[in-house]
Amino acid sequence: MSIVNISAYKFISLDGLPALRERLRERCEALALKGTILLAPEGINLFLAGSRASIDDFIASLHEDPRFTDIEPKESLSDEVPFGRLRVRLKQEIITMRLPTVRPEGGRAPAVDAPTLQRWLDQGHDDDGREVVLLDTRNDYEVEVGKFPQAVDYRIASFTEFPAAIAADRARYDDKTIVSYCTGGIRCEKAALHMQDLGMPHVYQLEGGILKYLEQTDGTHWRGDCFVFDGRVAVDSALTPAGIPMPAPRAKDKDPDA
Template sequence: MSILNISAYRFVSLDDLPALRERVLAQCHALALKGTILLAPEGINLFLAGSRQAIAAFMRWLGEDTRFADLETKESLSDEIPFKRMRVRLKKEIITLRHPAIRPEGGRAPAVDAITLKRWLDQGHDDDGREVLLLDTRNAYETDVGMFAQAIDYRIASFTQLPAALAADRARYADKTVVSYCTGGIRCEKAALHMQDAGMQRVYQLEGGILKYFEQVGAAHWQGDCFVFDERGAVDHALAPAAPSARAWEDTAKAGAA
């Protein structure tokens, strides 16, 4: 597999969006990259595919802007580029929650890494002896492809529905340690901040999301594959394209879910 696929995000204040969009798009075209990059006042979210050399050149170029220096990426391989074109889109939020009081660029929620989470799940509690609840912050069509065993799945149709679901079920989380998770980290980071803002205690985000978990510890405690928003449909725990059973990305992408 010769194509490198990367995803990355950073919550950072951006105030030059139109000019930044043109620079980023020109650089991607010059390197023959395809994918989607979202830019918003709160930061950047990117999904790119191309040769390893071209991806490395783009990340070096992007990192010359101190706002994006040392941007951590999640990587996977495929035989073909799983995008039809290159898009750089300007949005109000890089992941839409519609709770303007939540400003991740101002500070992160506590995070737990994959190795620590696996240890907690292996032993059945966190290091203080508390029960650990996993909260899946993704949409129902994503959780249908795969999820952590016994995770809380609210069967939401969009991320904007998560706050109401949490508010209606708040008693479940009392005296528990909560770890929110998502594909690459962006939704679970915002969700953890929302839960903290709502007064919930002992809330963590899974650092790097499911993709980083697969990279570091494999399929432990996971069931199925992981949905991705490109033509692969899903990746398995080895981060290889999964069997083509999860093709809902086409309809959701058209609806703007990506």
């Protein structure tokens, strides 16, 4: 498989967005990269695919911007580019939640890495002896493809529904450790911060999301495949295309910020 697929995000205050959009678009076009880059005042979210040389060149140029030097993309491979075109878009949020008080660039929620989460699930509790509750923050059609089977799943159609769902179910999490998860980390980061704002004390996000969990562990406790927002539809536990047919039209070419 010769195509490298990358995903990355960073919450950081950005200005000069039109100029940044054009600079990134020109660089991607020069390198024949396809995919989606979302820019907003709160940060950057990107999904790109191309040859190894082109991807490495793009990341090197991205790191030349002091705001993005610490971005470390997650990678997977495929035989073909899973995007039909390049889109570089300006948005109000890089992941739409519609809660202006949730500002991840002001300070991240605590995170748990994949090996630690796997150990917690193996032993049935965290290192302080508290029960661990996994919370899936993804949309319903993503969950259908694969999930941690013991996780709470609110069957939401959009991430904007998450705040109401968690507010109606707070008692479930009393005296428990909550680990929110999503595909690559962006939604579960906002979700964890919102839960902290609600006064829930033992909240973590899964660092790097499902993709990092499958990369850094043997996949124990995960069932099924992982939905991705491109032509591959899903990747398996080895992060290779799962061969799942494209589902409902709403998932095709859908913005990865929903």
